[in-house]
Amino acid sequence: xxxxxxxxxxxxxxxCWGDNTKKIKFGKxxxxxxxCSFCGVRYLSNGDKRTKSCGCEHLRAAKKNLPPTPGGKDNxxxxxxxxxxxxxxxxxxxxxxxxxxxxxxxxRKLRKLEVVHHINGKRDDxxxxxxxxxxxxxxxxxxxxxxxxxxxxxxxxxxIGN
Numbered sequence: 430x431x432x433x434x435x436x437x438x439x440x441x442x443x444x445c446w447g448d449n450t451k452k453i454k455f456g457k458x459x460x461x462x463x464x465c466s467f468c469g470v471r472y473l474s475n476g477d478k479r480t481k482s483c484g485c486e487h488l489r490a491a492k493k494n495l496p497p498t499p500g501g502k503d504n505x506x507x508x509x510x511x512x513x514x515x516x517x518x519x520x521x522x523x524x525x526x527x528x529x530x531x532x533x534x535x536x537r538k539l540r541k542l543e544v545v546h547h548i549n550g551k552r553d554d555x556x557x558x559x560x561x562x563x564x565x566x567x568x569x570x571x572x573x574x575x576x577x578x579x580x581x582x583x584x585x586x587x588x589i590g591n
Contacts, residue, residue: 516552527555531562544568 451462453473460473498504501521510521518526531545532538534557539545546561546568547554563571 513553518553518555527552527560530555530557531560534560535562546571 453460453462458475460475462471463474464471501507501510511526512519520526520529525545527545527547528539539562542565543562544565546563548559548561551559
């Protein structure tokens with residue numbers, strides 16, 4: 430339980446003047462008083478340099494008048510249609526690249542119970558020689574066996590689970 434003097438200290442903002450900007454501290458958070466570039470109103474910013482406005486109606490109106498951003502290859506942020514999520518490579522159609530490669534190799538779509546395993550454990554290494562198509566049960570057994578071998582090798586046979 431906080432006493433009254435501690436509560437008062439927490440709620441009272443600490444103001445610091447430096448570099449001609451007003452910095453206000455509420456508890457452990459530091460805010461900067463800035464001026465909206467659209468309407469001129471002063472507002473508190475959390476220090477994110479990308480934020481240039483107070484979120485006013487002027488900003489919304491300005492965004493409506495902007496031309497639409499081109500999509501795909503015409504977009505200036507285009508990176509070839511590839512991105513990574515959880516270590517896996519995805520293509521622009523949101524399909525995992527290793528699954529597409531495996532389907533191309535076997536000439537059909539993967540079944541629901543089929544999984545593509547990366548042999549060397551690197552999720553972004555999608556070479557044909559590194560991909561193994563197996564059932565979910567075998568894939569689970571494979572990871573269990575690999576963890577057992579790792580324990581034996583690094584902990585001299587000492588079983589951590591027991």
